[in-house]
Amino acid sequence: MIIILDPAATAAQRDELTSDLKSRGYGIHLSEGVERTIVGVIGAIEQDKSSLVEQFEALPYVERVVPILKPYKLVGKPFKPEGTVINVRGVQIGGGTLCVMAGPCTVESPEMLFETADYVKSVGAHVLRGGAFKPSTSPYSFHGMGEAGLKLLAEARDRTGLPIITEVMDTRDVELVGKYADIFQIGTRNMANYSLLREVGASRKPVMLKRGWASTIEEWLQAAEYIASQGNYEIILCERGIRTFETYTRNTFDINAIPAVKELSHLPIFADPSHATGRRSLVNAVSRGAVATGADGLILETHPNPEKSVKDGAQSLTFDQFGQLMNDIRPIALAVGMKL
Ligand code: PEP
Ligand code: MN
Numbered sequence: 064m065i066i067i068l069d070p071a072a073t074a075a076q077r078d079e080l081t082s083d084l085k086s087r088g089y090g091i092h093l094s095e096g097v098e099r100t101i102v103g104v105i106g107a108i109e110q111d112k113s114s115l116v117e118q119f120e121a122l123p124y125v126e127r128v129v130p131i132l133k134p135y136k137l138v139g140k141p142f143k144p145e146g147t148v149i150n151v152r153g154v155q156i157g158g159g160t161l162c163v164m165a166g167p168c169t170v171e172s173p174e175m176l177f178e179t180a181d182y183v184k185s186v187g188a189h190v191l192r193g194g195a196f197k198p199s200t201s202p203y204s205f206h207g208m209g210e211a212g213l214k215l216l217a218e219a220r221d222r223t224g225l226p227i228i229t230e231v232m233d234t235r236d237v238e239l240v241g242k243y244a245d246i247f248q249i250g251t252r253n254m255a256n257y258s259l260l261r262e263v264g265a266s267r268k269p270v271m272l273k274r275g276w277a278s279t280i281e282e283w284l285q286a287a288e289y290i291a292s293q294g295n296y297e298i299i300l301c302e303r304g305i306r307t308f309e310t311y312t313r314n315t316f317d318i319n320a321i322p323a324v325k326e327l328s329h330l331p332i333f334a335d336p337s338h339a340t341g342r343r344s345l346v347n348a349v350s351r352g353a354v355a356t357g358a359d360g361l362i363l364e365t366h367p368n369p370e371k372s373v374k375d376g377a378q379s380l381t382f383d384q385f386g387q388l389m390n391d392i393r394p395i396a397l398a399v400g401m402k403l
Contacts, residue, residue: 064112064130065142066102072124077102080122092294094143099126103137105292135284135328137291138298143329149269149297151245152226154189156269156299157331161396161403162360164190164228164333165385168375169197169205170212178367179382180219186386187403191216191225192362196232196240197374198252205373213243220245228271228362234262241266251276251303251338254286264293271299271333271362276306276314280323287330300324300332301362302353304339313341313378316349321356331359337378343369346380347388354395363388 068077077100081091084104092103107115116128133139148158156162165188170176180191195212197205208215216227226245231237232253240247246269253259254275263270270290274283287298302321304314316339324332334353336346350361366372369379380388396403 064104064107064115064128065136066104066119066125067127067129068100068102069124069126070099072100076124080119080125090292092137092142092291092296094296096143096145098145101142103142105136133327134281135288137296138284138287138328138330140327140329143296146329147296147298147331149299149331151190151269152224154226157359159401161354161358161392161401162190162333163188163389163392164192164360164362165365166192167194167366167372168337168364168379169194169373170208170215171373173215173218175367176215176219177222179365180223180225182367182382183365183385184223184225186389188225188389189360190246191219191223191227192229192248192364193219193227194230194374196230196236198230198232198250199374210239213240217243231259231263234259237262237266241268244268246271246299249273254278254283257286257289260286260289261293264290264295267295267297269297269299270295271301273301273303273335274305274317274320276304278305280320280327284324284328287328298330299360300328300330301335302332302339302358303335312339312345314339316340316353318352318356321353321358325357332357333360333362334358335362337362337364337375337380341378343378343380343384346378347384347391350388350392351395354392354401355399357399361392 090105094101119128149156165183170193197207228246229244230248231240248271251273307315336349364379365385366379369376
């Protein structure tokens with residue numbers, strides 16, 4: 064359940080309430096909005112709920128108590144109706160500004176990474192992406208440069224000022240990746256790796272949680288709840304396509320997920336048209352569609368020479384195509400009331 068405090072409630076009243084709840088054994092999560100504070104109460108047993116609603120609603124500084132029936136509570140819309148806005152080294156994510164993350168699938172060498180970082184920065188991207196620990200369906204594929212790749216990403220950040228997002232795949236690597244990354248990426252294959260979700264939830268770094276390729280929206284939101292349950296509310300959801308019977312495209316981009324997530328959750332929602340389509344010729348149109356339906360941002364693969372890319376070359380944009388895409392999404396972002 065959530066307890067919505069009166070806008071006039073004082074900090075002392077909030078603390079009195081939370082210590083009372085804690086002494087009863089409940090987990091407490093605070094959402095401090097501009098207007099009012101919302102207290103998330105986790106762990107109230109079913110029989111207790113109606114009497115708790117009555118007790119807390121009687122307090123003069125409580126506006127309303129809302130039982131939450133959904134299996135996700137902290138990432139649900141009622142917990143933060145104004146929406147989550149994340150600030151990463153001055154880059155705003157959510158809150159009406161379109162954010163573009165771009166870079167290669169995988170860090171391959173200093174030259175290609177720096178060239179890509181300089182280019183995406185020059186055409187207005189906000190965050191640099193690049194994998195150092197790569198998940199692969201085949202055990203024989205390239206699995207990334209590891210820490211050497213993280214060091215190159217950090218160097219690219221120093222050159223360009225762009226914050227970096229990179230994937231973490233294993234609980235044992237969270238500390239190491241966290242030393243370099245500004246945003247953790249949890250890939251589709253690990254969306255339901257609950258120990259990894261808990262581990263990044265215990266960190267205080269933003270996390271991009273990609274949708275599992277065979278997961279429902281509700282399962283995905285519950286995965287996000289694992290992260291939030293550890294006290295980390297800086298979560299970005301990313302629709303990257305799901306598995307269907309279609310084989311022409313690598314995945315099927317579920318455009319419904321964008322407005323659906325907006326309805327259900329306060330978390331920013333991104334689209335990854337690169338992995339959703341698997342074909343660079345389709346990435347521009349799908350990106351425009353995602354922006355038109357209200358996505359808070361895009362994450363895109365681009366490479367100085369996609370034909371030579373170690374991974375995901377078929378879906379990586381050339382620099383010219385990426386620059387064109389940045390121009391093409393601008394009027395659409397403005398038309399739907401976003402800043403870019
Ligand atoms: C990636 O971003 O390169 C990646 C592997 O993404 P996903 O987990 O969506 O397949
Ligand atoms: Mn990739």
